Amino acid sequence: MPFALAHRTSVSPTITRRDAIKVAIAAPFAVKPASASLVDERQAQRCFERISDSLVSLSFNDDALVKRSGFVWYVDANDCWIATSSSGASKGTLKSLSTIAFANGGSAVMDSTCEYVSDANAGVAFVRVPIGLLKMRDAGKPRAAAIGTSGDAVVGRACFACACGPDGEPSLASGIVSGLNRKIPVVGGLMMKGLIQTDATVSESSSGGALCDGEGRVIGLCVVPGSQGREPNGVNFAVPIDTVRFVAERL
Incomplete structure (x- = not known):
């Protein structure tokens, strides 16, 4: 179709001020077209199945x-x-x-x-x-988590903060690695360094949980800064699992 013809046959409808107000009010409730999820559902499910127990x-x-x-x-x-x-x-x-x-x-x-x-x-x-x-009911012996390596962590890679919520039930929050070698203050006036930064939600109850890759391997241990009543704000942190392993061997 010629460029001029395309523009000549495209007619914009007349919208009154009242119509515009109706559209603005209804916009938050409109059903949006389906779009591709930023979260790989198969990765998330695989990760949760492997780490939750x-x-x-x-x-x-x-x-x-x-x-x-x-x-x-x-x-x-x-x-x-x-x-x-x-x-x-x-x-x-x-x-x-x-x-x-x-x-x-x-x-x-x-x-x-x-x-x-x-x-x-x-x-x-x-x-x-x-x-x-241990009182394991029918659950059998506890299952150790699959420990990965934080050496593979790169900015932009998908990750999942897996922990127990306030009700004790396992949960998963998806995100990406958004920074490396970060430092934060913690309770007692100490400063933790060399941390992984992520936008996956980490709350006070999920502190100590596992930051996992898409295969459910632990690449970090979730921590929160030392501010009382902190709300997750898209900037969250984890101790690299290689550091955790080093501490385990030393202790």
């Missing part, structure tokens, strides 16, 4: 409403080791840890046979729970 929710004696997330780091015939965050805006500390609830239905009540170790500078902590304390 390894997630845990930690509760504290000094505040029943305070919860933190973690994930199963290692399991042998005697003990279950759980990785979590030593930082965050939580009133609770690992010393006041009372119970651990596994996302797949198990639980454990802490006692003197348990052990915790932490590195406040790295923002990483581990909890050792004797297998005999």
